[in-house]
Amino acid sequence: xxxLAELRDARELLGNLVQREVRGKYKRSALGQGWSLLNPLxxxxxxxxxxxxxxxxxxDVGTDSGIRSFAAQLLCGLLPWAFFAGxxxxxxxxxxxxxxLVKKVYFPREVLPAATVLSLLVSFAVELAVxxxxxxxxxxxxxxxxxxxxxxxxxxxxxxxxxxxxALSVANVYFRDTAQFVGxxxxxxxxxTPVVYSLDYVAQAGLEVLGQPVTTWLGLNPMTRFVEAFRAxxxxxxxxxxxxxxxxxxxxxxxxxxxxxxxxxxxxxLAEEL
Amino acid sequence: xxxxxxxxxxxxxxxxxYSERNDSLKAAVMxxxxxxxxEFQALQDVSLEIxxxxxxxLVGENGSGKSTLLKCIAKILRPDAGTVTTxxxxxxLLELGSGFHPELSGRENVYLxxxxxxxxxxELERSFDEIVHFAGIEEFIDQPxxxxxxxxxxRLGFSIAINVDPDVLLVDEVLAVGDAAFQRKCMxxxxxxxxxxxxxxxxxxDAGSMxxxxxxxxxxxHGRVVATGAPDDVVHDYLxxxxxxxxxxxxxxxxxxxxxxxxxxxxxxxxxxxxxxxVRTGDPMTVRLHWSTKERIERPVFxxxxxxxxxxxxxxHHSRDGRAVADAIEGSGYCDLVFDRVMLQPGTFDLSAxxxxxxxxxxxxxxxRIVRFDVDEVLxxxxxxxxxxxxxxxxxxxx
Numbered sequence: 001x002x003x004l005a006e007l008r009d010a011r012e013l014l015g016n017l018v019q020r021e022v023r024g025k026y027k028r029s030a031l032g033q034g035w036s037l038l039n040p041l042x043x044x045x046x047x048x049x050x051x052x053x054x055x056x057x058x059x060d061v062g063t064d065s066g067i068r069s070f071a072a073q074l075l076c077g078l079l080p081w082a083f084f085a086g087x088x089x090x091x092x093x094x095x096x097x098x099x100x101l102v103k104k105v106y107f108p109r110e111v112l113p114a115a116t117v118l119s120l121l122v123s124f125a126v127e128l129a130v131x132x133x134x135x136x137x138x139x140x141x142x143x144x145x146x147x148x149x150x151x152x153x154x155x156x157x158x159x160x161x162x163x164x165x166x167a168l169s170v171a172n173v174y175f176r177d178t179a180q181f182v183g184x185x186x187x188x189x190x191x192x193t194p195v196v197y198s199l200d201y202v203a204q205a206g207l208e209v210l211g212q213p214v215t216t217w218l219g220l221n222p223m224t225r226f227v228e229a230f231r232a233x234x235x236x237x238x239x240x241x242x243x244x245x246x247x248x249x250x251x252x253x254x255x256x257x258x259x260x261x262x263x264x265x266x267x268x269x270l271a272e273e274l
Numbered sequence: 275x276x277x278x279x280x281x282x283x284x285x286x287x288x289x290x291x292y293s294e295r296n297d298s299l300k301a302a303v304m305x306x307x308x309x310x311x312x313e314f315q316a317l318q319d320v321s322l323e324i325x326x327x328x329x330x331x332l333v334g335e336n337g338s339g340k341s342t343l344l345k346c347i348a349k350i351l352r353p354d355a356g357t358v359t360t361x362x363x364x365x366x367l368l369e370l371g372s373g374f375h376p377e378l379s380g381r382e383n384v385y386l387x388x389x390x391x392x393x394x395x396x397e398l399e400r401s402f403d404e405i406v407h408f409a410g411i412e413e414f415i416d417q418p419x420x421x422x423x424x425x426x427x428x429r430l431g432f433s434i435a436i437n438v439d440p441d442v443l444l445v446d447e448v449l450a451v452g453d454a455a456f457q458r459k460c461m462x463x464x465x466x467x468x469x470x471x472x473x474x475x476x477x478x479x480d481a482g483s484m485x486x487x488x489x490x491x492x493x494x495x496h497g498r499v500v501a502t503g504a505p506d507d508v509v510h511d512y513l514x515x516x517x518x519x520x521x522x523x524x525x526x527x528x529x530x531x532x533x534x535x536x537x538x539x540x541x542x543x544x545x546x547x548x549x550x551x552x553v554r555t556g557d558p559m560t561v562r563l564h565w566s567t568k569e570r571i572e573r574p575v576f577x578x579x580x581x582x583x584x585x586x587x588x589x590x591h592h593s594r595d596g597r598a599v600a601d602a603i604e605g606s607g608y609c610d611l612v613f614d615r616v617m618l619q620p621g622t623f624d625l626s627a628x629x630x631x632x633x634x635x636x637x638x639x640x641x642x643r644i645v646r647f648d649v650d651e652v653l654x655x656x657x658x659x660x661x662x663x664x665x666x667x668x669x670x671x672x673x
Contacts, residue, residue: 016389023382024375101373105366105390106349268352271345272289 010108014115021119036123037130040082044071047078051196060198065139065237072138075131076234077195077227080153083124084161084223085186090116091165092172092182099274109267110260113169117162124154135234142237149240153229156252160222163255167262173273174266193223198231222251277361279442279473280324280347285356287317287342287497316342317353318497324442324490326361329474331488331505333512339497340477344368344444347475362441365391370431376420380411383419384434391438401437408459409433429456436463442473484509510622531639535567535574535603537627540645551647555620555655555662559613561645563627566606573599573632576609581624581643582660588623589661594634617662620651 026032051057052070059070067073091113095102098112128150135143172178194202199215207214218224225247229240290311316339324330332340345351346358348366373390374383384405388398406415409429411422419427436443464487468474478484484491484505491508493500501508543560544550553559563576579590591611593599624643630636656662 012394013389013392016386020375020378020382020386024377098373101390103350104368105373106364107390107392271350 010111013107014111014118017111017115018119018122021115022122025119033123033126037127040075040078040127043078043082044074047074047196057197057201060200060235062139063236063238065135065142065235067135067139067235069138072134073198073231073235074196075134076231077193079124079127079131080157080226080230081190081193081195081223083120083127084157084226085190086120087117087158087161088164088168088186089179089182090120091162092168093179094165095169095173095270096176096274102274103271109270110166110263113165113263114162117158117165121154121158128154131234135237139235139237143234146233146237146239149229149245150233153226153233153240153248156248157226159252159256160226160248163252163257163259166256166259170263170266170270173270189221189223192218192221194218194227199224199228222247225251277326278323279326279328279361280322280475281357281359282320282322282343282347283357283359285317285320285343285346285353285358286315287339287346287351287353289314289316316497317346319356320494320497320499321356322492322499322502324473324475326473327468327471328489329468329476329487331484331491332475332477332494333484333491333509334494338494340494341446342497343494344446344475344477347442348444360442363392363438364442364444365435365438365440366444366446367432367435368444368446370428370435374419374427374431377418379417380406380415380419380422380430384415384430387431387434388438391435393438397439401439405430405433405437408437408463410456425453425456432460436460436467440472442475443467445474445476528642529640531629531637534569534638535565535571535629536639537576537629537641537644538564538566538606540564540625540627540641542625542645542647551645552650553616553647554650555618555652556615556664559616561611561613561625561627562608563611563629564606564608565603565629567604570602570604571629571631571638572602574603574638575599575630575632575634576611577628577630577634578611579626580618581626583622583624586660588618592628592630592634594632599632615664616649617664618649619656619658619660619662620649621660622646622648623660 026035029035031038048071051074052059057070059068059073061068094112094116095109102109102112132143132147168178168182199218202218203213203215205214209217225244229244229248232238232240232244291314292311320339320343332343334340342351344366345368346353347360348364348368349358350366350368373387375386378386384402385395385398388405389395393401406412409426409432411426411430414422414426419430422430464474476484476487488505490502491505492502493508493512501511541549541562541564542551542553543562544553545558547560550559561578563578565574565576575592575594577590577592580588582588593609593611596611623646625645625647626640626642627644628640629638631638656665
């Protein structure tokens with residue numbers, strides 16, 4: 001069978017598996033998909049309480065929007081981060097979770113991490129719609145023209161998360177405590193990404209590490225680029241900077257290619273290692 | 275002749291048997307990068323051609339590599355060396371209903387499972403009713419599958435898999451599913467499958483049914499192909515080999531009873547009174563049960579029964595029904611059961627023997643499958659089934 005035909009068949013399978021994830025996840029829970037919104041909402045409440053109310057970290061002022069809300073600024077970073085983190089950990093455990101399937105049926109295995117990541121897109125889209133509403137209410141219509149770039153940002157972020165998820169999914173089969181390790185890694189990564197704070201706020205503090213401003217180091221973190229880009233659109237109502245756009249494109253493409261290479265290198269023994 | 279459906283060319287597959295598995299990062303770091311493992315060669319240089327349109331059997335003992343071979347054909351496992359070439363769509367019946375999502379309804383699972391097996395939505399919509407009808411679960415199709423009985427679960431799984439309409443169907447001893455009616459439906463489906471010129475590859479250690487089902491058989495042992503060819507020859511050789519093993523490994527599990535008297539051995543004697551394990555349909559045969567006792571046994575009842583190789587219970591006769599019960603036995607001796615004519619069709623059969631009390635409830639010694647014997651063909655022969663009834667066709671008469 002040509003790999004092209006296999007890919008075409010797999011597209012349908014991918015669609016069905018995404019549906020399974022989406023429908024199966026909240027089946028028989030009273031709130032259903034509502035849960036996917038409540039989770040970030042709770043986080044926003046907690047972080048706002050701690051960082052804005054207790055610690056008095058002031059929010060930036062949105063460049064073109066004039067928005068001045070810690071919660072909105074937080075949401076702009078938190079939603080992409082939560083999607084990314086979900087994609088990484090969900091993609092990672094997708095092979096183990098479907099071990100029975102892998103051992104008994106043949107189909108292109110990369111469909112499993114891909115389906116998990118894509119299923120998260122559904123709730124991510126809903127969350128972004130809520131963010132858009134917040135942005136419209138607080139900052140006016142200025143956000144609308146810049147929305148065109150959002151699908152592209154989501155695409156790059158998906159590629160980034162999927163690439164890492166693909167690589168980790170096989171790693172997790174061979175080393176079962178990859179999952180624990182990644183859990184800690186994601187936590188550290190979260191605080192090294194300007195989600196609960198902004199780059200500007202850190203820049204004002206003027207800290208230096210190894211002779212470089214801290215912001216330079218934080219700028220090396222790909223997730224900083226994504227968060228900054230989402231913030232530019234939804235908080236500042238401007239275009240993301242060219243550097244950020246180039247960065248997210250590169251990061252997305254490189255991650256996806258590398259992740260796929262790692263995956264195909266190690267997928268051969270999956271059925272017996274599971 | 276068309277191209278073969280499946281070609282295996284020098285296929286080898288090695289499993290790693292981990293003595294200390296590095297499945298935690300800590301272990302990997304502490305012990306260096308390499309995990310300790312022994313290699314187990316599941317398949318060695320297997321070359322096979324499975325012709326299109328045949329029903330092909332893979333026989334062998336547990337661990338002979340037949341399931342591994344099937345998984346290599348299904349592409350679930352990737353061989354370490356050699357190539358597997360398949361023509362057309364391949365579907366494997368390895369475990370039915372794997373991939374069902376318990377919370378989703380039967381309907382949703384049909385679409386999901388179907389697409390896992392490679393069916394498009396259109397194809398599924400076309401065969402949806404047939405799938406549900408075949409599984410016989412019309413009323414429950416919108417229920418979550420977690421509420422299904424295990425039988426319904428497996429039936430739905432089988433029904434989807436068989437309706438994938440593959441060119442090559444791989445079956446791994448999963449046919450013992452559902453009730454008798456469903457089994458019959460499955461066998462009919464198989465028959466129509468074969469009639470449609472599709473290729474079926476069956477793995478089983480139940481050699482008896484393989485002989486009837488398959489056009490061609492390959493016998494695997496320790497990951498190598500020992501023989502291929504017509505099922506009668508190959509299965510016969512396979513069973514012969516298994517037979518020798520069986521006698522040597524004859525252990526207590528095949529024998530039970532309180533032991534006051536035992537059946538030491540059983541001899542089969544031909545018409546001239548010579549020991550044999552081979553008779554022809556319609557020949558006379560004597561079964562001689564050699565017994566010995568530890569104490570005097572009042573009114574002992576000797577029993578004998580015959581099973582086919584796949585365990586089908588064909589016949590039994592004990593000496594109480596035979597009205598030949600002695601008042602008592604003591605010491606040792608033998609007891610004969612005479613067949614004037616062995617009314618069995620050609621095949622291989624197992625004879626079990628026992629020594630029981632008069633009530634036929636208490637067993638002194640039961641020797642399960644103590645002797646295996648072959649029945650050879652006499653022409654003209656009767657055509658099917660295990661028993662010969664001594665029938666004879668006449669030429670058609672025009673009235």
